[in-house]
Amino acid sequence: MTAPRPEAVVVGASAGALDALSILLPALPHGYPLPILMVIHLPPDRKSAMADLLRAKCRVDVREAEEKEPIEGGTVYLAPPDYHLLVESDRRLSLSSEEPVNYSRPAIDVLFETAADTFGAGLVGVVLTGANSDGARGLRAVTDAGGVGLVERPDTAYAPIMPRAALGACPNARALSLEEIAAWLIEAADRA
Amino acid sequence: MRTTDPTPERSDDIELRLLLDAIFRKYHYDFRGYSMASIKRRLGQARQRLGCRTFSQLQDRVLHEPAVFPDLLSYLTVQVSELFRDPAYFRALRDFVVPHLRTYPSLKVWVAGCSAGEELYSLAILFREEGLEERTIFYGTDINPDALRRAEAGLYGLDRIPLFTENHRRSGGKSSLSDYYTAAYGAAVLDKTLRKRAVFSDHSLVTDQVFAEVHLVSCRNVLIYFDRDLQDRAVGLFRDSLTRKGFLGLGAKESLRFNRHAEAFTELVRDARIYQKRGDA
Numbered sequence: 436m437t438a439p440r441p442e443a444v445v446v447g448a449s450a451g452a453l454d455a456l457s458i459l460l461p462a463l464p465h466g467y468p469l470p471i472l473m474v475i476h477l478p479p480d481r482k483s484a485m486a487d488l489l490r491a492k493c494r495v496d497v498r499e500a501e502e503k504e505p506i507e508g509g510t511v512y513l514a515p516p517d518y519h520l521l522v523e524s525d526r527r528l529s530l531s532s533e534e535p536v537n538y539s540r541p542a543i544d545v546l547f548e549t550a551a552d553t554f555g556a557g558l559v560g561v562v563l564t565g566a567n568s569d570g571a572r573g574l575r576a577v578t579d580a581g582g583v584g585l586v587e588r589p590d591t592a593y594a595p596i597m598p599r600a601a602l603g604a605c606p607n608a609r610a611l612s613l614e615e616i617a618a619w620l621i622e623a624a625d626r627a
Numbered sequence: 628m629r630t631t632d633p634t635p636e637r638s639d640d641i642e643l644r645l646l647l648d649a650i651f652r653k654y655h656y657d658f659r660g661y662s663m664a665s666i667k668r669r670l671g672q673a674r675q676r677l678g679c680r681t682f683s684q685l686q687d688r689v690l691h692e693p694a695v696f697p698d699l700l701s702y703l704t705v706q707v708s709e710l711f712r713d714p715a716y717f718r719a720l721r722d723f724v725v726p727h728l729r730t731y732p733s734l735k736v737w738v739a740g741c742s743a744g745e746e747l748y749s750l751a752i753l754f755r756e757e758g759l760e761e762r763t764i765f766y767g768t769d770i771n772p773d774a775l776r777r778a779e780a781g782l783y784g785l786d787r788i789p790l791f792t793e794n795h796r797r798s799g800g801k802s803s804l805s806d807y808y809t810a811a812y813g814a815a816v817l818d819k820t821l822r823k824r825a826v827f828s829d830h831s832l833v834t835d836q837v838f839a840e841v842h843l844v845s846c847r848n849v850l851i852y853f854d855r856d857l858q859d860r861a862v863g864l865f866r867d868s869l870t871r872k873g874f875l876g877l878g879a880k881e882s883l884r885f886n887r888h889a890e891a892f893t894e895l896v897r898d899a900r901i902y903q904k905r906g907d908a
Binding site: 501503515517518519521522530531533534535545548552553 | 663665667668706707848880881
């Protein structure tokens, strides 16, 4: 069986997100071809510095998602504070202010489930550090659709609860260090 | 004749379209031009809860069991808001829109997609603080009758009051939010006098027409659920409803950038997404 060609990556992170992403994202080279869609749990303030902080460290572009924008490679799209980020079947992004899921808006599950519906086996789901269980159900949707599930190793994660919940929900998911996840994503892009 | 499409539409997407078509034909609620990812996710939850295996089964039930539709409608329209959600928006209204509104002897405000009334009551409180309430009529419209009933009641969970209070303070509130509600049986009941000048009614931005001439339209986090054509239609309604140089407030992540009627408006406060209708539009 040949590995499916990855078309997009979804990432979810909560407590300890900035440190983890500061290792993961700067490892990606300029011109990295896959789009990366990301939910980080943040306070619902209207302005978030997260995209600016990460962009300064990265060779890929990092910005907040705009509603209805087409998804393009080499860009990290961050869910804006207080909105869910979703993927439409025509591969555009959409936002919603539906009720919080897992007490979170944005919720990792909402992004992962809608992305899995659109990208199917072409999706890679990555669950990083966090102190709640958002993302577990979403990662299960990714692997159920034939996509790949990667999870930050709980024993080295800043907050192990979210990785543990994701691994518990997805027997097929792999537990890797942040460096290994970065290497995996780079290699997957070469296959794309 | 058969065409050979290399990527045939998926069965669940076909079923979803048929379900929305059935809902429109039978109940005249038109969700066909909504962003589908959110609708599909929500209807997926409804399908699961109602014990249906497919959207086709759900369609069968919604057509033949009248009790199922109101339930489904709540899945399709649930919106959660707050009093003074996005305090910066209300602060900008105070600072940049209220001075214009003061020059009118009577005012009309339309909160389009008012859900359970949070936004309308926030405006009523702001207008009272600014001395404009007595000359204003507030229209709150929504397609969900249950939301309209909740809006009429003006009842919110007591657990939400700390957030509402903090929002109100950050919006530049000139009074204490506790002046506007009383606590009873675990709920905060808004002061009845705030409802005195409010009219809640059923209206769809998708299928209904202009119903009044207004000075301010506040429609936040509604357009994000619409596709481009519907967004054009809704903003067209706002343009036609607004008085000359009237004001339009959108949600933090909404803009008129790609809208067909963009040229009818100027940006008044960019960050707060407040627009003003041009004098010649």
